[in-house]
Amino acid sequence: MFGTQCSWMASCRFRAANLLLTGIIPGPKETNPDETQFYLRVIVNELLRLWRHGVDVVTPQHPHGRRMRVILVGVFCDKPAAHKVGGFASHSHNYFCMQDWIPQSLKATVAAFTRSAFPTRTDSQHREYMSQYQQCGTKAARDEFAKKYATRWSELARLPYFDMCRMIVVDPMHNLFLGLVKTHFYHIWVQLKIFRKNHELRRLHDVLKNLHLPPKLGRLPHLIGPLVIPTLWDACEPDPDGTRLRERRARIDALLQAQKEKKAAQKSNVDATTASSTGARQKGAKGKPSRKKNTDSSRLSSAPRRSSRSQRKSEKGKELVLDSDDEGAREVSEDEVWPSEVEDNTLPSAG
Structure with missing residues (x-):
């Protein structure tokens, strides 16, 4: 029992040691697909360095260091995040699937459960569409392209070994929790x-x-x-x-x-009942004087009155001075923090 408990605690410590937070996208609103790529670019820059140049790690067997390289083997998330990160159009798009070109109108048919019933999305085709998306000069042109081809740009396309259509997976945990x-x-x-x-x-x-x-x-x-x-x-x-x-x-x-x-019969019965009751009320109300109130005058009279005098600050309020949120901040260049191989002045590109 003691050995089992110790091994369980060791496995928990091992799993906890492999949880690394790489970044948090600031709010207060959720970023759109193109804005998300600017934050993803920082991570892809590091992945490219770890794949091309690697990192020297000192171990007891290799006191002088051993070269290790890192690759991204998969992206596992829920479906909205998978579409945004992978450069696919929204999951509510007509072509909602990341695996083939099945339209929304056919997803409830037998063909949706038939193998190879629709053309398959491929990594090369997806990268070609992303390259064409990058050539769109305006936001309207990019939105029109995404509407037609269900594709946007993704920073993951800069990883030459990454398959955009097969290495982005909707994980089982989200499948369970999403119902x-x-x-x-x-x-x-x-x-x-x-x-x-x-x-x-x-x-x-x-x-x-x-x-x-x-x-x-x-x-x-x-x-x-x-x-x-x-x-x-x-x-x-x-x-x-x-x-x-x-x-x-x-x-x-x-x-x-x-x-x-x-359901249609029930709806028609409800509509008929409503129409008959409405006609009865109109017939009973015929000939009676109107008692419509002057809503404008009543609304004006019930509105709260506001004073035109300006409020004066108290002595305690005059002494209260709030510090600036940027107090003590120092401007740091982007190259000093995240040196990049490509300038980030424009929309992220595949170069």
Whole structure:
């Protein structure tokens, strides 16, 4: 027990030692995609130096130092950050995917789940579009280009070894916290009756009922449901010609159509009830004198009165002098702090 606890503490210290904060983007508002690249440029400058020149690290086996080089193997973040950092258009763009050119109108179709149904985004193509984006001289031209080609400039393109389309990943942690797993599991598989009540759902509940967890967990996690799905796969019967798949899809389409018709009927009934009640009120109010108030005079009379006299500072207020936020600051050149290989006077470029 003691050895296990010590190894756990050592692993915690090891993980904590590898957490390095490289920078914080100031507020108060979130930077747009082009502004974000200026902050990312500082990190890319260091990554280029660590890859091209490396750093000498002294170790017990190498007292004179050993040359080490560093590369960026991946960027793991949520989807909005992945689009902003990687030079992709917004995740609400018509071409929202970072892997292929599927439009928004087809993301809920069967083709969206079919391999190679749409042209694939490639690193070379993405870099070419980013280079063309850099040639746009005005903000309006850049916005128009991004709207058409779903691409903006990214400082990561300066890393020659980095694949823009394969090395930027939406990590599982954000998928869980953003509710994507819950959406697919409950709203699609359960509510759309893809899981049948007396088949998949019953077996799923049997698995959860007989599941024994370690005492340290305390209770059954509420996200355990999707983790049981692989146990249901072995009960799936083979469907080589896709007959059962087409039948199930037809039933789902009929269910969705029935739900739409029910909502439309409910809306028409509400509209008819509202129209009849409105007509009854208008008929009852016919012939009665108008009691409309003078809203302008009442609003003016209820407005708070303001004095035209200027306020005088008290003796205590006169003695209170606030120091400047830049008191004692010293102007430092950019090259002195972050020496760069390329000037940063213009929009970040691929050169």
